[in-house]
Amino acid sequence: MPTRLLDPLAAAPPPRLPIDWATLLDPAPPRALAAALDRIAAQRVVEPGQSIFARGQPARDLVAVLAGTVALGRRGGDGRLALQRRVAAREWLDLGSAWLGDAHGEDAVALGRVRVLELPARGLRALLPDQPGLAEALLAALAREARVLADLGHDLMHKDAGRRVADWLLERCLPAGQDLLVPLHERKRDIAAELAVAPETLSRCLRQLREQGLIAVEGYRITVLDLQGLKALAREAPGD
Amino acid sequence: MPTRLLDPLAAAPPPRLPIDWATLLDPAPPRALAAALDRIAAQRVVEPGQSIFARGQPARDLVAVLAGTVALGRRGGDGRLALQRRVAAREWLDLGSAWLGDAHGEDAVALGRVRVLELPARGLRALLPDQPGLAEALLAALAREARVLADLGHDLMHKDAGRRVADWLLERCLPAGQDLLVPLHERKRDIAAELAVAPETLSRCLRQLREQGLIAVEGYRITVLDLQGLKALAREAPGD
């Protein structure tokens, strides 16, 4: 992985763009708070494949994704990322560690060109007493993170690969004319990593779904043929 | 599972005992806040095996364990609890769901006789603006929950049963005279559930550790014979 993708000439978008705080903080911050946040916020553009932060590195800032997609996981011994989840724009990255000021518990890697927001935890903490809305917004974000993580753990424990794939397809399918499409914008091996399976296994799962007539696979475009069947396969199963 | 363990005559400890808020909330709350919390707090005693809250049930209260131990997980289709983790006194239960007011994401079951604290989320939210310390304490608790859940997910993904058992033993072993003891206060099948393995697998793992000379097993008393060996087996492994 070449570390020299940085190009000083690149007409990068100006590092400072107005931030729409309302999309990041649930009880949208009032003017005064937004202004205060603007003062301590930093923005950074990260090139594809580059690390946003690394596991073990002390977390001083709360990091959110403003644009692009980020992979959150842990690097295995071989340096490859064992993905746990994928974080899209408007979400926070490893908020728990950041707020505690601990070392980051995970590695964050930009999947495409990504713009991230960095908010120093110290500064934020200082704002807390005067800005009640801020606390609520942070609490809500943190609570959501906890829920997502809990669900993730359960899925890993109780759903086999086929079910996770079906789930994933259902979450991603978009209506397009008559039928449901699932456009794949990433490499299948990355999807496999997100689902915590080997790439070969994902391939086999998709083939199986295809053979059952539930989906049609044409390269990077998947069509859902039998929504009900897929749902039955995904959620119905044991427990729940 | 008999649902009629409730005994109206039981000389239950008086449902209201003074609460040591400092052990529950990290920046210990000042007097005024503690008093306010006392006013909205409720306490409840739950008998062994009884449910504290159930998955899907709307969460109105933030629940913490004051005394005893609680199993947090999901009931499978057969009604048995697929344990995800075990929560001891002084910790919160499914704080994320509770704060959001969502349905609980997990079932909580008392493992022994348990005393729980219930704090209405609405009332708490009302206190937020006037009590900056409260927000910080909740944020910290929530952040810790997120971290625990993230670690848990990673362990499930990347550590096999043997490693999880070794980990668990290391977390539990206590110095006793010359050597390290791990007293088991619960049924082994419950331990197995906590480790997300079948009881038979736990049995086999323990036997294997015994055959390697790392531990000695005598019923419900395990002795760690080779701490270094156990550590090597637990953490060293692939990745990390």
Next chain:
DNA sequence: CGAACCCTTGATACGCTTCAACAAGAGTGG
């Protein structure tokens, strides 16, 4: 064209669960 990817497929291996059987202890009632 070859090189470097990526996805797919097959064969094989391993870990864990499941099922079934059994021994050991606790509680119960004759």
Next chain:
DNA sequence: CCACTCTTGTTGAAGCGTATCAAGGGTTCG
């Protein structure tokens, strides 16, 4: 006191699910 049963832990055998290894075909790019 002894059967009887229930529960728990252990062990073995079989099977499922997934990873791993190896090979092949399809692109894209130089």
